[in-house]
Structure formats: C-alpha cells, structure tokens
Amino acid sequence: MMMICLILAVIFCSPVFSEDWKAHVVQNLDALVSSCIVVPCSFSHPKTGLPSSKLRGIWHLKSDHKKIIYYEDQTRVDDNFKGRTRLLGHLGQDNCTLEMVEIKNHDNGPFCFRIELVETAQPTKDMFSFVEECVSFKMLSDTPKPSLTLPEKIIQGRPCSVTCSIRHTCSTHMPKITWSRTSDEITEVHRELHLGIWEVLSTLIFIPDEKDDHNEITCTVAFYGGKTSFTTSKIYVKRAENYNHIIIPAAVGIGTAVIFGVFCILIVKKYKNRIAELQNQEGSMFNRLSRLSRRIRA
Structure with a gap:
C-alpha cells in the first residue's frame, strides 16, 4: 500500500x-x-x-x-x-x-x-x-421542456408579453427557441445563471385580438445534436373594458339636471320680475288714490 x-x-x-x-x-x-x-x-x-x-x-x-x-x-x-x-x-x-x-x-x-x-x-x-x-x-436522456409564462390577464387590443425559457450547460451551442406565432416581435436574451449553467430567454410581444381567444401558443426548443422539446398553452383573451353603459346614462342625467336647473332659474327669475311689476303697479295706484283724496278734502 x-x-x-x-x-x-x-x-x-x-x-x-x-x-x-x-x-x-x-x-x-x-x-x-x-x-x-x-x-x-x-x-x-x-x-x-x-x-x-x-x-x-x-x-x-x-x-x-x-x-x-x-x-x-x-x-x-x-x-x-x-x-x-x-x-x-x-x-x-x-x-x-x-x-x-x-x-x-x-x-x-x-x-x-x-x-x-x-x-x-x-x-x-x-x-x-x-x-x-x-x-x-x-x-x-429525456429532453427538458421549456418553461412558458403567460400574463395573468390578456386583454384584447393591449400589448401582451409571453416568455419561454430553457436552461442548458452548453454555452458554445445555445439552444434555439422558436414560436408558433412568427409575425410578432421577438427578443432573445442569453445569460449565465450560475457557473456552467446558462439560460436562453425568449419574449414574444403581440397584440391579442378576439380571434386569439382559446387559441394555443407553442414555444419549441432545438438543442445542439438534434433533440427538440416544446411547451403549449392556451390563451384566453378578455374584451377591453367598456364603460359606455356607465358614461352615457351619467352624461344624460347630468345634462337633464343642468337643463332642468336652468329652466327653474328662468321661471323663478320671471316670477320675481312679475311680482316686482305688480308691486310697482300697486304702488302707483295707491299714490294716485292718495292725491285724489287730498284734493277732495281741500
């Protein structure tokens, strides 16, 4: 030994x-x-x-x-x-x-x-x-699947970001990520998480439409050597919030109140002017009677 x-x-x-x-x-x-x-x-x-x-x-x-x-x-x-x-x-x-x-x-x-x-x-x-x-x-032996992350809410007409990521240990031959949607904006980032462990992060940005509701979105990863894997998820699109059912009745109510208020103001003003006229007329009649009474006494 x-x-x-x-x-x-x-x-x-x-x-x-x-x-x-x-x-x-x-x-x-x-x-x-x-x-x-x-x-x-x-x-x-x-x-x-x-x-x-x-x-x-x-x-x-x-x-x-x-x-x-x-x-x-x-x-x-x-x-x-x-x-x-x-x-x-x-x-x-x-x-x-x-x-x-x-x-x-x-x-x-x-x-x-x-x-x-x-x-x-x-x-x-x-x-x-x-x-x-x-x-x-x-x-x-089994090809790892990518992680697909969707936002909590996908709203029709608003930009939406979906990410697909995969970890790997071969920085000289990075895995390639592709999407089932190809006409949208795609950005990709390569970063080292720990010594020897890398991540490819791909972000897909698109504007969802009504036709996208309940459709599937897929990201596929191709590794050096020919192996591939993919992850699929359904997307659920919500319609954009519409407040017309609140705004229109409120606007009608406010408009009606304004018109009614103006109408009331005009009526009150007219009523006050009429009273003033009557009071003036009564005062003039009283003055005439007073003068006539003094003449008779004389």
Whole structure:
C-alpha cells in the first residue's frame, strides 16, 4: 500500500508544494445525451506567466489517469472520446475550460484536469492532477421542456408579453427557441445563471385580438445534436373594458339636471320680475288714490 502511494505521488505531484497548484472546476453539471456540454475550469501553478506553448493540458478519468479524454495529441486520447473534446480556453491564461460534444449516456465521469509544465527538451517533470476538483455529469436522456409564462390577464387590443425559457450547460451551442406565432416581435436574451449553467430567454410581444381567444401558443426548443422539446398553452383573451353603459346614462342625467336647473332659474327669475311689476303697479295706484283724496278734502 505504501509503495502504491509513493508511485501515485511521483505520477501526480511535482517537486513543488501542492498548495501552489490550485484548480476550480464545476463539480456537477447536467448533460443532455447527444448534445454538448461546457465545463468551466481555471487553475494556477507555481510558475505563472508561462505561454501556452510551455503548458500541456490533459483531461482524464479520475479512476484511471491513463484513460485520457482530452489531449492535444489525439493518438493518446481514448477511442470513445476522440474528436469529441477540445479546450476552449488558453492554458497561458490559466483557463482549462473543456467542451464535449455528442454526449453519450456513459460519459458521466468524474473527469479531472492535469497540467504539465514543459520548459526544456527533457521529459516533463512538473505536473499535477487536480483529483480533488473533478466534474461529474448527470445524464439526461429525456429532453427538458421549456418553461412558458403567460400574463395573468390578456386583454384584447393591449400589448401582451409571453416568455419561454430553457436552461442548458452548453454555452458554445445555445439552444434555439422558436414560436408558433412568427409575425410578432421577438427578443432573445442569453445569460449565465450560475457557473456552467446558462439560460436562453425568449419574449414574444403581440397584440391579442378576439380571434386569439382559446387559441394555443407553442414555444419549441432545438438543442445542439438534434433533440427538440416544446411547451403549449392556451390563451384566453378578455374584451377591453367598456364603460359606455356607465358614461352615457351619467352624461344624460347630468345634462337633464343642468337643463332642468336652468329652466327653474328662468321661471323663478320671471316670477320675481312679475311680482316686482305688480308691486310697482300697486304702488302707483295707491299714490294716485292718495292725491285724489287730498284734493277732495281741500
């Protein structure tokens, strides 16, 4: 057992202290069978600043470091992974991000990254496998369905936004979202939710009509590798609120009240003028009688 440990130490460790060798690898990701996956990976080593030409990156099975899934020399790559893996980052920038395409149901890993420093023509001595930072895949045989979100109320004649979203783990080949309605305005956003987990969000904006009521709307997602899935939902369109049944009677009532009020004012005014005229007439008659009475007495 001690001999095995010593051999492993010679194979995987460098003469420098292991604390100087660090890596950050996403350890768990969903992988859709037949599609692709991107594994974010970064690392550091004691001799920083070396160009990519002085570095060799290797991805291998954790259980068997000789079973290589990525290496620049394809002859050393296991037959099951030849032509299916590549490094996306530059090793000189401490980027060891891995892409794997045409995912098979046995590609679950765990897979680990190994770095080799090549500074002379002599066989490489400085190397380190980050066996504590490895990635495992949860294999998805069934294609995930997109999430379709509709507003609570869809009102006739008013702009309506419907969203369709899907999460994925292959940022180099984003899923494509299409709609059953093609003549409306469509916007699309790609965003990273967590390290290694991405989302495609498509928004459909349309103005619902009466004929859209009880119709179906469908968003379809096409994944790299040929698999597709879709989600369908019915839309229910409400007629726009019409307040004519309130406004018209109210307007008629107010108009009638105004007309009646003006009519009353005119009648009252006419009545007051008539009273004033009568009072004037009575006063004149009284004055005449008074003068006539004084003359008779005289």
